[in-house]
Amino acid sequence: MYRVGVIGCRGIGNRHAQGAASLENAEVVAGCDLVPEQRDEFAAQFKATSPELKMYDDYREMLEKAQLDIVTVATGDNRHADLVVAAAEAGAKGIFCEKPLATSVEDADRMVAAAERHNTLLSVDHTRHWMPVWHRCHELVTEGEIGDVRAVLCEHYGTRSMLFRNGTHLLDAIMWYAGSNPEWLVAELEDGYKDYSEYRGDGGHDPATEPSANAYIHFANGVRGIYLGEKQAPNRLDFTISGTTGNIFIEREGDAYIERDGERELVEPRHWEVDGIAAGVHELVRALDGDGELSCTGRDGLTVVEMMIACLQSQQQNNAKIALPLAR
Incomplete structure (x- = not known):
């Protein structure tokens, strides 16, 4: 026990x-x-x-x-x-x-x-690793149902589009679907946070204490990740995984679709007793x-932390390319 x-x-x-x-x-x-x-x-x-x-x-x-x-x-x-x-x-x-x-x-x-x-x-x-729709979409990706993944796009809008509090989920998911570790990224923080060089949040409560962010991420296997965060837009969370033969779309409401040869099908998740x-x-x-x-x-979580800190560093360096993993 x-x-x-x-x-x-x-x-x-x-x-x-x-x-x-x-x-x-x-x-x-x-x-x-x-x-x-x-x-x-x-x-x-x-x-x-x-x-x-x-x-x-x-x-x-x-x-x-x-x-x-x-x-x-x-x-x-x-x-x-x-x-x-x-x-x-x-x-x-x-x-x-x-x-x-x-x-x-x-x-x-x-x-x-x-x-x-x-x-x-x-x-x-x-x-999202234990949410049936997201997990099934990952299975479809690894089974080659959309060919080789080339790009992963996340649109994360609304007042809770906070880089550390909730962006961590989406950067992790981008990396999960990309199937590789990031090599570098370029990022921009929301207006008003140009001097936000380190985490100054309150543990995830007040959205004003941390920025939203936009990032372009290059992964070691050539996949491109794009994360778009915006607090001043209506709530939205949409994911697109684009491969050489098709696309998978995951919508905020929880539905997902796979699109191949112009035909779109609903993704049917497997039944989970607990999710x-x-x-x-x-x-x-x-x-x-x-x-x-x-x-x-823990190492996956560490990589996501590095991506978030790299977003801050990129902003501080006039939106420069930041190599990953970060120098110690």
């Missing part, structure tokens, strides 16, 4: 716990949050099915006392690093960390290094059991 502890118990952290609690071989035995009301609500929800559950207001105490196998981290975007490093050092076998992995390359580096040093599996919650965040937690547990690999590893 895997002993699971959750750091950050509201909202997304609650969904982490639901994913773990739905498994027969895992039990949520610890939760940590700074806010007393959040601790009380979490305990009320999970105590009946997890009689061992204990609540903490200090993650260090939880890691010391709870003897955890798995730790999930669902704090603010810029608060993940110390928690992940401490969990790995405390002996966690697996960590499920919210996206973005970190908001600086330095933090992401030390998180990945700690996980690798302690043989800890580190999974990053870029949730989204819960499926990501389940995947981590299966990987710990030796059944399969992680869809989005």
